[in-house]
Amino acid sequence: MYLSDIALLLLCGSISGFLAGLLGIGGGMILVPFMILVFNHLGFQQELIVHMAIATGMATILFTTSSAIWAHHKHSSIDWKLVAALSPGMVVGGLVGGSKIFEAINTSWLSLFFAMFIVYSSVQMILNKKPTAGRNLPGPIGLFLFGLCVGMLASLVGAGGAFITVPFMLWCNVKPHTAMASSSGLGFPIAAAATVGYMYGSWGLPNLPAGSLGYVYAPAVACIVIVSIFTAPIGAKMARKLDVVQLKRIFGVMLFCLAAFMFNESRKAFGF
Numbered sequence: 001m002y003l004s005d006i007a008l009l010l011l012c013g014s015i016s017g018f019l020a021g022l023l024g025i026g027g028g029m030i031l032v033p034f035m036i037l038v039f040n041h042l043g044f045q046q047e048l049i050v051h052m053a054i055a056t057g058m059a060t061i062l063f064t065t066s067s068a069i070w071a072h073h074k075h076s077s078i079d080w081k082l083v084a085a086l087s088p089g090m091v092v093g094g095l096v097g098g099s100k101i102f103e104a105i106n107t108s109w110l111s112l113f114f115a116m117f118i119v120y121s122s123v124q125m126i127l128n129k130k131p132t133a134g135r136n137l138p139g140p141i142g143l144f145l146f147g148l149c150v151g152m153l154a155s156l157v158g159a160g161g162a163f164i165t166v167p168f169m170l171w172c173n174v175k176p177h178t179a180m181a182s183s184s185g186l187g188f189p190i191a192a193a194a195t196v197g198y199m200y201g202s203w204g205l206p207n208l209p210a211g212s213l214g215y216v217y218a219p220a221v222a223c224i225v226i227v228s229i230f231t232a233p234i235g236a237k238m239a240r241k242l243d244v245v246q247l248k249r250i251f252g253v254m255l256f257c258l259a260a261f262m263f264n265e266s267r268k269a270f271g272f
Contacts, residue, residue, distance in 0.1 A: 001219055005038045009223035017064045017228025022235035029121070029159045030254075031057040032114065033261045035220060045207045048215070050107050050265065054114065054158035055098075055198035055215035061160050061191035063225040064232050069184050071236035077181035079174065082137070086186055089144040090161070091193040093151020098197020102155055108269030110156070115262035117157045118255050124163055125252030137172045155194035160187030 001009075012034045019030070035053040044052065072078050105113070137143065146168065154161040162183035169179035199214035211219045 001038070001042065001223075005041060006223055008034060008038060009220055010227050013060070013224030013227040014231045016060065016224065017231035018235040018238075022238055029057065029118065029157065030258060031060065031224065032158055033258045033265075035217075036261075036265060038220065039217070042209070044209055046269075047107050048205075048207060050111050050114070050269075051102070051198075051202070052212070052215045052217055054110070054156075055102075055195070055202075056217045056220050057158040058098075058155070058191050058198065059195045059216045059221050060224045060228065061187055062195060063221075064228045065160060065184050065187035065191060066229070069188060071233040072181040072184055075181075077177060078185045079178050079182045080185070082169070082174070082182055083185040085137075085140065085143045086147040086150075086165070087189040089147025089149075090151035090154075090186060090190045091147075093148040093153075094155045094190050094193030095151075095197045097152035097155030098194040099201035100197075101152065102198060103201040105156070106269075108266055111262055111266035111269050114157050115259050115266055117159070118259040118262060121159075121163045122252040122255035122259060124167070125248040125255060135172055137174070151190055151193060154190045155197060158194075160184075161190050162187065 012031050016031055032050075032053045035056055036049055039049045039052060069078065102110075138146070150161045150164050153164065160183070162180075165183045165186055166179050169182065170176060174182070195216060199216055202208070202214035205214070208214070209217065211217060
């Protein structure tokens with residue numbers, strides 16, 4: 001990689017780690033547009049770039065969430081029983097989505113689907129609408145099925161699932177701070193399962209660049225992780241001091257810009 005590519009990935013890694021700790025999101029989703037730029041610059045095959053960007057972004061969540069999880073755990077903010085109840089479904093969903101569905105989706109449709117999910121996420125951030133607590137958590141089967149759906153969706157967009165799990169937990173009477181912290185804990189099993197699925201489903205594909213583990217581009221993961229593991233605890237600490245609602249709105253506006261980029265990538269993939 002060129003020095004400019006490494007610098008961009010290091011910058012993105014520091015931001016994604018900070019956001020993982022601050023807002024309870026994996027941070028992988030915001031990396032995708034920037035990695036598309038880097039992978040284009042490196043001359044990767046066009047039909048591989050979006051898949052590789054999403055898979056590589058998800059792989060980084062393994063490390064950003066690990067750091068954020070430890071920071072939240074030290075303050076006893078994570079509901080580990082809830083994390084344990086939701087994780088099995090998420091692991092199955094992540095494996096199936098990452099290995100089967102992800103590989104089957106064409107680049108153009110994957111770009112479009114990713115862009116639409118960013119728009120949904122940005123609207124959630126800007127409005128900061130909290131669902132009214134209307135019920136208690138479902139039983140084991142209900143939690144497994146919910147986790148299954150979240151795992152499959154997260155594996156398709158390279159996200160840790162917080163945009164879905166946090167509203168769900170709030171709706172089920174989980175305290176807001178616990179819901180946000182627990183979403184970090186849930187990001188790890190989703191990321192682990194989806195990353196394994198990506199690598200298994202794409203292993204041995206032709207035209208993959210050197211340094212790739214299937215769709216996961218290891219050099220980019222290393223650049224991002226080397227800084228994100230230090231900035232995630234800073235974000236977790238700042239979450240207890242800053243006006244997170246205002247920060248979410250600023251981040252939501254930024255997501256709109258990233259969505260516009262991905263819609264343009266989808267347009268080019270469709271040949272419009």
